[in-house]
Amino acid sequence: MGSVAEQKLMAKDEMEGMDVSTEQLPSYLQQSDAVRERFAKIQQREVILEVKQLGKTYESAQGKVVALRDVNFSIHRRELVCVIGPSGCGKSTLIRMLAGLEPHTSGEVLLDGKPVDGPGSDRGMVFQGYTLFPWLTVKKNVMFGPEMNNHGKLEAERNALMWLDLVGLSKFADAYPHQLSGGMKQRVAIARALVNQPRILLMDEPFGALDAQTRIKMQTHLLDIWKNIDVTILFITHDLDEAIFLADRILVLKAHPGEVQEFIEVPVPRPRHPGQISSAEYLATKARLEELIHPPVEVSEDDEVKPHMIRFTNIVDNVE
Numbered sequence: 430m431g432s433v434a435e436q437k438l439m440a441k442d443e444m445e446g447m448d449v450s451t452e453q454l455p456s457y458l459q460q461s462d463a464v465r466e467r468f469a470k471i472q473q474r475e476v477i478l479e480v481k482q483l484g485k486t487y488e489s490a491q492g493k494v495v496a497l498r499d500v501n502f503s504i505h506r507r508e509l510v511c512v513i514g515p516s517g518c519g520k521s522t523l524i525r526m527l528a529g530l531e532p533h534t535s536g537e538v539l540l541d542g543k544p545v546d547g548p549g550s551d552r553g554m555v556f557q558g559y560t561l562f563p564w565l566t567v568k569k570n571v572m573f574g575p576e577m578n579n580h581g582k583l584e585a586e587r588n589a590l591m592w593l594d595l596v597g598l599s600k601f602a603d604a605y606p607h608q609l610s611g612g613m614k615q616r617v618a619i620a621r622a623l624v625n626q627p628r629i630l631l632m633d634e635p636f637g638a639l640d641a642q643t644r645i646k647m648q649t650h651l652l653d654i655w656k657n658i659d660v661t662i663l664f665i666t667h668d669l670d671e672a673i674f675l676a677d678r679i680l681v682l683k684a685h686p687g688e689v690q691e692f693i694e695v696p697v698p699r700p701r702h703p704g705q706i707s708s709a710e711y712l713a714t715k716a717r718l719e720e721l722i723h724p725p726v727e728v729s730e731d732d733e734v735k736p737h738m739i740r741f742t743n744i745v746d747n748v749e
């Protein structure tokens with residue numbers, strides 16, 4: 430048996446070769462007793478993030494763009510919530526407003542009951558693009574936040590080394606970002622976000638640029654970190670498997686305007702492992718997400734656009 434990443438890739442390959450009819454699947458709303466109890470426990474924890482009637486309209490040269498309209502949801506402490514939706518549904522706009530990087534047009538965001546109206550160290554951000562300072566070592570990158578928040582240099586260094594240890598990068602404390610792989614850079618980005626002890630970690634497609642194997646390793650690593658520290662996570666992704674593997678609940682948005690379509694409780698039990706990819710509850714959740722994100726479009730043969738092929742090679746230069 431190989432690593433978790435290898436097992437998960439093998440399970441995924443196997444699944445892709447199988448023909449699973451959605452009619453044979455249970456409802457994604459069906460939960461085992463253990464899963465139901467887990468959700469009941471989560472709901473007993475305090476609400477950490479409340480999003481109420483949130484809206485965002487951009488003014489552009491082409492006119493107004495309603496990026497988000499009447500978005501309502503709340504997240505409990507130590508929940509892991511993934512956000513998915515088609516391109517342009519407002520995922521990045523939402524996370525930027527939660528981070529306080531973008532003002533909202535209507536509604537409000539409350540973190541621990543307090544309105545969010547600008548960036549703050551109670552929210553950590555990890556983006557897809559590597560946002561490390563290239564001129565600073567790994568350790569100095571992680572120390573940057575605490576130093577800016579007026580922690581003494583020694584304390585900042587001690588904290589940075591502790592978080593680098595947690596993400597498995599102690600040995601690379603004195604390396605520079607360009608000496609690290611993509612996965613390692615994202616581990617530093619996670620350490621840099623967590624060193625400030627945020628109440629919520631906001632992650633915008635953090636593993637989107639990684640190769641499949643590294644991505645799976647990072648997902649498992651993130652779950653390990655989340656299990657061990659008191660942090661709530663909101664994670665944006667395009668990848669339905671990633672969302673099901675990570676999330677307690679999945680917030681599904683629809684586009685134009687961006688609105689909440691459904692907030693799904695993932696019925697797959699924890700701890701998560703690669704073999705679950707072929708379980709009935711996993712497949713039922715995936716089928717529901719597919720239905721919401723890629724609804725079937727009825728296309729008649731008349732609608733099909735026939736390609737107009739032009740020859741760009743010499744007439745005698747045939748390949749067939």
Ligand SMILES: Nc1ncnc2c1ncn2[C@@H]1O[C@H](COP(=O)(O)OP(=O)(O)OP(=O)(O)O)[C@@H](O)[C@H]1O
Pocket residue numbers: 487488489494495496514515516517518519520521522523
């Ligand atoms: N600065 C801006 N000015 C005008 N319109 C914008 C601006 N930023 C985003 N939009 C529009 O708002 C809508 C939501 O954009 P946003 O980038 O939040 O969506 P997204 O779901 O993150 O998309 P993707 O998955 O492609 O990254 C889109 O229609 C986009 O064109």
